[in-house]
Amino acid sequence: MSGTRLPFQKAQAIEALIVAHGQPSDPGPAEQALREIADKVAAMLPGWHVQSATMAAPGELERVLEQATDTPFVYPLFMSDGWFTETALPARLGIARDRVLSPFGLSARLPVLATQSLSSIARDQGWQHQSTEILVAAHGSASGRENPASRTYRFAHALSLLAPWQRVRVGFLEQDPLLSAVAANCGHNTICVPFFAADGYHVACDIPNDLRAGGFSGVISKSVGRADYAPTLIAEALQGAILENAA
Template identity: 45%
Template sequence: MSGTRSPSPKGPVTEAIIVAHGQPLDPQAGEDQLSALAERIAHVLPGWTIRSATLAAPGILEQQLDTFTGVPYVLPVFMADGWFTKKALPDRLGDRKVHQLSPLGTFPGLPHQSFKLLKQEAEQRGWCFNSCDIMIAAHGSETGPAAAECALYFARRLQRLTPFKKKIRTGFLAQDPFLARVARFSTPRTLLLPFLAGTGPHLTVDIPQELEEGRFQGVLLPSIGEAAFVPGLIAQSLKNAWRRTYGFDPMDRSRLAVSFSPPPVSSIEGQTRDGVEANTIDKAARYSAAPAGSRFVTMLQKIKAAVRNRCSWPWATRRKDGVNAPQRV
């Protein structure tokens, strides 16, 4: 159980809770790991209250939800959008009003960040990334296809980022193709990335046993959930959810528009002599009140000078009435 308030709030406090499966055999260990992740997320989210709870710890999730004063965001730290996120977690949430977000394993930025992580791992070992093989270790499921589908989709997205779109093999712990079978295709330069949300018996016991059975020759990396980029990804997901909730559109240009009232055309010195000049003067009037330091200031000065000197634009040397326009000197 964890509740972390990020320092230096910049606005109204926003509340969120990250939820993971945890470790049924050692619930406190799972709580401690998730609490550490909550602290890292709070560090990059000023003004937010970030809490954590695992499903394996009895009653902890309900206790944390009861401490919120508003409508919290619930972010599942799961790698698949399956039974746990669609059935187990909603049942635990009950009738409480919350905003449940998509799980970590479905984040659009996850494949790209994982690709950069794999490249860094290869460079640290002095290997050329093009010569490395990549394997994914995932949990899978015996009861439904969602877990395998999310892992395979992640592998396909990752494959598109690799040079020459090299094949990425995926092995599972709970379904075919099993990891022990896939591990037989490994080489000394194989990087195995566990598609798991954290550490636990799957990472410390189950995967090593499968790799030993398959005579794995490569390098077993930490799970994706332990990567340094994960707190930033979760923080960005929470901020995006907040913007959608309150109708904030970051692409709305009206927020950046400068409000000013243009002066009337009659206030401009000189009299309008023809249609071409009138159009030019009208444009100058609309932009004459541009804010100081604007990049349009120089252009407006040139327009006004052209009006005063009655010189034509380079592309308009003849008027519509057939009379030659004065040439630029």
């Protein structure tokens, strides 16, 4: 008995685009680092087409969008909300704001995963929670914009609630309290966690320089945006977005 075979149609991949600010003076390394994160996210999301681009690389966002087969879900690898994520990014992409997810730094899961990572670092050093300080290093805003600082303090407060650290401090590169001054009051058993989305010049140079200026003798973790848990957090957010969209 013979029958008619229907043509097999492969399901269209769900499009996702991870966007970061990038490094205007040298876009290449930031593009490559973001691509590595996108590849890790893609490995966790079968059936998705995950791309990446930084806003600093000329024409890269537009090139990636041209390759998309559908309007992507856009994940901003930014530490705060504001003009870039709410206005500049949707306008440049030419998509509705409801396709742009909440930024990385606002994720409710971020302090949870960061606490697990910091606890592991403390154990490796032979430190107990009660004898370990956490120093959150952030950019801040020289112009006095409220959002960046408020998001940093919210993150630090969450860390203080999730584990019995001796103390959780915050220091900024461009506003008070300055990182160098805060570092001067930290004990040896301190983990500095850069509240940054990427390992650019601020993380590679400014933070270590300010810590040295303050006589810091603790350890420095990876920036939260480059931590081992970052791809998992991004993948979870994208999965949540598709479920909300289907509801």
